[in-house]
Amino acid sequence: MNIVIIDYGAGNIKSLQFAIERLGFNAALSSNEEEIKTADKVIFPGVGHADSAMKMLKETGLDKLIPTLKQPVLGICLGMQLLCTTSEEGNTKGLGIFNVDVKRFSNTLKVPQMGWNTISNLQSDLFKGISENEFMYLVHSYYAPICDETIAMTDYDGGYSSALQKDNFYGVQFHPEKSSVAGEKTLKNFLTI
Structure with a gap:
């Protein structure tokens, strides 16, 4: 299987690559349009600021390429947020795959939300074999509200989307590569979709 992790300078991609290797697969890091277009699975990670990542x-033309992809695509953390319509972080226009605007957590909360929290209301094959209220590892100050494309939610001063899906596009707010057995199972499920 040909797996490509999009390399655009905004991701903790080595730990993701190692997690995929532990599952028995290899993933190439690439920003090459042809390599990304011809991959069987594409992973779109992201760590950092939405505006600078966008x-x-x-600069690389990936903003035009990503929305045209037809194979399964998994956005992780900031990668998921960039697949949304807009983000309050830097007042950023996203790629518009998921029809939801990313918001900042209220200042009444500890921000960023950092550490383990549960995911629930699981509604996709992405979570096959994963229990309701399984713990996943999260680090973020911005979130996607609950919407029509929500396939998992997390409670942090009210519910938000910890996973989204539309057609061949999936997004998870948590870091599967840092989320122990359940996170690796999520990655494996994505790779077998």
């Missing part, structure tokens, strides 16, 4: 995507 600028890096635009």
Whole structure:
């Protein structure tokens, strides 16, 4: 299987690559349009600031490429948020796959939300074999509200989308590569979709 992790300078991609290797697969890091287009599975990670990450995507033309992909695509953390319509972080226009605007957590909360929290209301093959209220590892200050494309939610001063899906696009707010057995199971489920 040909797996490509999009490399655009905004991701903790080595730990993701190692997690995929532990599952018995190899993943190439690439920003090459042809390699990404011809991959069987594409993973779109992201760590950092939405505005600067979007600028890096635009510089490489990946902002035009990603929405046209037909194979399964998994956005992780900031990668998921960039697949949304907009983000309050830097007042950033996203790629518009998921029809939801990313918001900042209220200042009444501890921000960023960092550490383990549960996912529930699981509604996708992405979570096959994963229990309701399984713990996943999260680090983020911005979130996607509950919407029509929500396939899992997390409670942090009210519910938000910890996973989204539309057609061949999936997104998870948590870091599967840092979420122990359940996170690796989520990655494996994605790779077998």
